[in-house]
Amino acid sequence: MALETQQKEEHLDYLFKSLLHHPSPYLIYDLEGNIKWANLAAEFIFRIEDLKELSIIKLDVASLQSSNFTDPIARSYTTPIEVQLREIKFFIRTRVHVIPVSDSDNFLLIEILCNSRTGLEAIQQTISCIEFDRIDLAYQKQFNLKTGKITGVEALLRMRDEFGQIIPNDLIIPQIEGESLFSLVVLSSLKKLSEFFKIKSQLGLDEATVYLNVSAHTVMHPEFGEIFANYSDSMNFKRDEFGLEVTETAELSNTEEAAKSLQKLKDKGIKIALDDFGAGYSSLRYIKDLPVDVVKLDKHFTNGLDDSTTSKLIGFVVEVCKALSLEMIGEGIETEEQKQTMLEIGCEIGQGYLMHRPEFIETMLTKEE
Numbered sequence: 001m002a003l004e005t006q007q008k009e010e011h012l013d014y015l016f017k018s019l020l021h022h023p024s025p026y027l028i029y030d031l032e033g034n035i036k037w038a039n040l041a042a043e044f045i046f047r048i049e050d051l052k053e054l055s056i057i058k059l060d061v062a063s064l065q066s067s068n069f070t071d072p073i074a075r076s077y078t079t080p081i082e083v084q085l086r087e088i089k090f091f092i093r094t095r096v097h098v099i100p101v102s103d104s105d106n107f108l109l110i111e112i113l114c115n116s117r118t119g120l121e122a123i124q125q126t127i128s129c130i131e132f133d134r135i136d137l138a139y140q141k142q143f144n145l146k147t148g149k150i151t152g153v154e155a156l157l158r159m160r161d162e163f164g165q166i167i168p169n170d171l172i173i174p175q176i177e178g179e180s181l182f183s184l185v186v187l188s189s190l191k192k193l194s195e196f197f198k199i200k201s202q203l204g205l206d207e208a209t210v211y212l213n214v215s216a217h218t219v220m221h222p223e224f225g226e227i228f229a230n231y232s233d234s235m236n237f238k239r240d241e242f243g244l245e246v247t248e249t250a251e252l253s254n255t256e257e258a259a260k261s262l263q264k265l266k267d268k269g270i271k272i273a274l275d276d277f278g279a280g281y282s283s284l285r286y287i288k289d290l291p292v293d294v295v296k297l298d299k300h301f302t303n304g305l306d307d308s309t310t311s312k313l314i315g316f317v318v319e320v321c322k323a324l325s326l327e328m329i330g331e332g333i334e335t336e337e338q339k340q341t342m343l344e345i346g347c348e349i350g351q352g353y354l355m356h357r358p359e360f361i362e363t364m365l366t367k368e369e
Helices: 002-020 040-046 061-065 117-131 169-176 181-199 224-235 255-267 283-289 299-303 308-323 336-344 361-368
Strands: 026-030 035-038 054-058 075-085 088-100 106-112 135-144 150-160 209-215 242-247 271-277 294-297 327-330
Touching: 026 040, 035 040, 035 054, 040 106, 040 117, 088 117, 088 181, 117 150, 117 169, 117 181, 135 181, 135 361, 150 169, 150 181, 169 181, 181 209, 181 224, 181 361, 209 271, 224 242, 224 255, 242 255, 242 294, 255 271, 255 283, 271 283, 294 299, 294 308, 299 308, 308 327
Parallel strands: 150 209, 209 242, 242 271, 271 294, 294 327
Antiparallel strands: 026 035, 026 106, 054 075, 075 088, 088 106, 135 150
16 A cells, blocks of 8 residues: 555656646645645746645535546546635636545646637736736727817726736737636726726816727626626716727627627616727628617728728718717728818718827826816
8 A cells, every 4th residue: 555655646746747847837736725736837827936825715516526536547627716816816717637646635636728828928917917906098089070079088908017018908808808807807997997987077078978998708708797787886877978889799709698788788878889890791780789879980991081982881881870870980080181081971970099199097187287
């Protein structure tokens, strides 16, 4: 028996050494509830120097109990686990391997699931941004092109690295939107947005709708509806004071479910805008299937305004919006010529660098002084 135990310990020692430099993050967890070991990849994404900084607070016990621990072949199953990393809690996707050491001594080898090295880096960056309050919003105003009146403001997510530099959203967001961790990003964004609403009147934006940019992946997140409904209730918004701009609609995996979630928010007075309209083949279908109030014309149309065909297409969209009582906003207006052409074809609301570049709250307040 002693020889058998020694052999198993040697095998385990070999396992630990082989996993130490493995690109996937691994944790060793004993059945008494302690994390005993982490490989280098796990230390990287969680930024841990001491294992006490990380704990597992929720694990699928039912699957554990159904496992045969005495089986010589380690069993595994896929499950989300809830972890606490210093001050934050979140769920993360894992594959749990049940490793029997002896009849009475077993442990779990927990593999953090991620599709790529880029995905691991995105998770690590996201955790860091949440922990150190490096999630912010930049704001770009929307204008009535005839009168110059500000009609809306779009809030754009910005995440910074440890050096204060903006991390391009396309390096982070697509990698984490399917993760529970993304809910914390949304909650951090809403916290920042609350700060903006406190000074909205001071900035002369009482009548402007403030839109938060959300992707189709966010809309399909299981916590999406609850998060935004609770936020709306807590802020006690007036109708149309707050809105959501839905981007990348081609990525909507279930249009019917998305419509239900958005309709519930619309019923609370939240305005729903369809962003990047015309960028995909299904844009007209989304106008029919989703409870849309506003259509934002894709900036590629704006860039092609000097083409007669493009102008006619925009004119057609303008007529469709009028017939359905939808507002229309032209994006990406960068020249006076583009602005005038938009007006000539009937698009009266616009957004772009010609009128206003995205700014952080601090810059906007400085200009008001």
